[in-house]
Amino acid sequence: MAKKRPICVVTGGSLGIGLAVCEVFSEQGFDVINLDIRNFDVPLENATWKQCDVSKVSEVQTAIDEVLILHQRIDALVCNAGIHVSATIEDTDEALLDRIFNLNVKGAYAAIKACLPAMKTQRSGAIVVMGSDQSFVGKRNSFAYGLTKGALASMAKTTALDYAPFNIRVNAVCPGTIETPLFHNAIDKYVARSGENKADVMVQEAAAQPIRRLGQPRDVAELTYFLCSDKASFITGSLYAVDGGYTAQ
Numbered sequence: 353m354a355k356k357r358p359i360c361v362v363t364g365g366s367l368g369i370g371l372a373v374c375e376v377f378s379e380q381g382f383d384v385i386n387l388d389i390r391n392f393d394v395p396l397e398n399a400t401w402k403q404c405d406v407s408k409v410s411e412v413q414t415a416i417d418e419v420l421i422l423h424q425r426i427d428a429l430v431c432n433a434g435i436h437v438s439a440t441i442e443d444t445d446e447a448l449l450d451r452i453f454n455l456n457v458k459g460a461y462a463a464i465k466a467c468l469p470a471m472k473t474q475r476s477g478a479i480v481v482m483g484s485d486q487s488f489v490g491k492r493n494s495f496a497y498g499l500t501k502g503a504l505a506s507m508a509k510t511t512a513l514d515y516a517p518f519n520i521r522v523n524a525v526c527p528g529t530i531e532t533p534l535f536h537n538a539i540d541k542y543v544a545r546s547g548e549n550k551a552d553v554m555v556q557e558a559a560a561q562p563i564r565r566l567g568q569p570r571d572v573a574e575l576t577y578f579l580c581s582d583k584a585s586f587i588t589g590s591l592y593a594v595d596g597g598y599t600a601q
Contacts, residue, residue: 358427
């Protein structure tokens with residue numbers, strides 16, 4: 353009888369970094385379940401889309417319950433779903449704060465909490481939350497987004513400590529400037545406000561990285577997979593910058 357493929361749940365896996373994560377885990381022998389409000393643009397082998405608004409705790413719990421009914425286990429969880437907002441604290445009203453917090457922080461909280469009982473029973477599991485270079489440093493005009501990424505860093509560390517006795521590992525991958533649809537959306541908004549040329553702005557963004565290029569989704573996905581693999585069995589509670597050296601400055 354063929355050995356069952358391990359199961360990985362990814363939140364926000366239809367675009368950008370999340371899509372690259374789904375691709376890498378699929379290539380490495382996992383069956384992947386993508387919780388997202390939108391489907392993959394192109395079907396992905398060994399990956400299933402499950403429609404889910406990750407900002408709603410009840411929807412996440414229901415989706416993961418359904419995964420467990422079908423597969424009986426979850427071996428890896430990648431909490432990737434998130435949105436970016438450029439605003440100071442004065443420009444962040446309560447509705448905007450709730451929107452970004454509900455997806456970036458409560459979404460991860462909901463997914464982790466829903467997966468933990470099964471992982472505890474298995475006495476194994478690997479969880480990665482998607483932080484940011486803003487898990488380490490502050491940036492201008494990024495009050496709410498930076499707040500959520502600091503919260504995710506703390507979530508990774510505290511959960512790692514609480515669940516280490518169950519052989520459940522939790523780490524945070526912290527990307528810097530990665531060329532994703534989210535990145536291009538932010539640049540397009542900046543260009544619309546400033547009137548600058550997008551090509552010039554892209555050159556400036558690349559030059560701001562010590563390694564002199566923008567990161568690619570695959571750069572983040574490969575590290576995410578490593579942290580969920582047996583090769584990382586002694587790594588938990590850690591934050592890993594994938595930022596071309598930006599936060600080392």
